[in-house]
Amino acid sequence: DVRINSYGGDVFDGIAIYQQLVQSKARVTTHIDGIAASIASIIAMAGKEIKIAEAGWMMIHDAWGIFAGNAQALRENADRLDAVSKQLAGIYVARTKKKDEDIVNWMAQEKWFDSKEAVANGFATSVSENLRMAAHAAPPGHFRHVPKVLAPRNESQTYNADVRAELARTRDDLERRRRTRTLMSRGVG
Numbered sequence: 530d531v532r533i534n535s536y537g538g539d540v541f542d543g544i545a546i547y548q549q550l551v552q553s554k555a556r557v558t559t560h561i562d563g564i565a566a567s568i569a570s571i572i573a574m575a576g577k578e579i580k581i582a583e584a585g586w587m588m589i590h591d592a593w594g595i596f597a598g599n600a601q602a603l604r605e606n607a608d609r610l611d612a613v614s615k616q617l618a619g620i621y622v623a624r625t626k627k628k629d630e631d632i633v634n635w636m637a638q639e640k641w642f643d644s645k646e647a648v649a650n651g652f653a654t655s656v657s658e659n660l661r662m663a664a665h666a667a668p669p670g671h672f673r674h675v676p677k678v679l680a681p682r683n684e685s686q687t688y689n690a691d692v693r694a695e696l697a698r699t700r701d702d703l704e705r706r707r708r709t710r711t712l713m714s715r716g717v718g
Contacts, residue, residue: 537567
């Protein structure tokens, strides 16, 4: 299980991670817990299964970089970026079975996919649903205005009465000790 929540990073580090996962003898499942953007989306493609959180996102885009130099150096770097983008597109095409031109266009747009779109377009195999639950608290008895929806239910009312009694005893004991220290510091007693 590979847990992913990343905006991306170095493209060659990401490709190396992808390759290690693809070549692993383990059954790799990638989980997009939050976001898999940029090269992190390539790492996600290494999973036999790709599970994306219901509230998760994936983003793909053309390779980019920051370069300095003369016109010739910049042209060479632009060619390298095109070559890297083509390699990344090949990974997406192989995984999603989408047409090459669709992937290339999405990458040029910097395309973002929510969980349902990611599954519909083959970037993920399933959506991991958000936890569904109702909030309930057994607040300490010293709260006076607990919302009704959070108020103790029958099974915990006895427990809460016991807690309130224990809190009252503890509060009384602490007050008694404070008074004793105060009196002793004044030389009384």
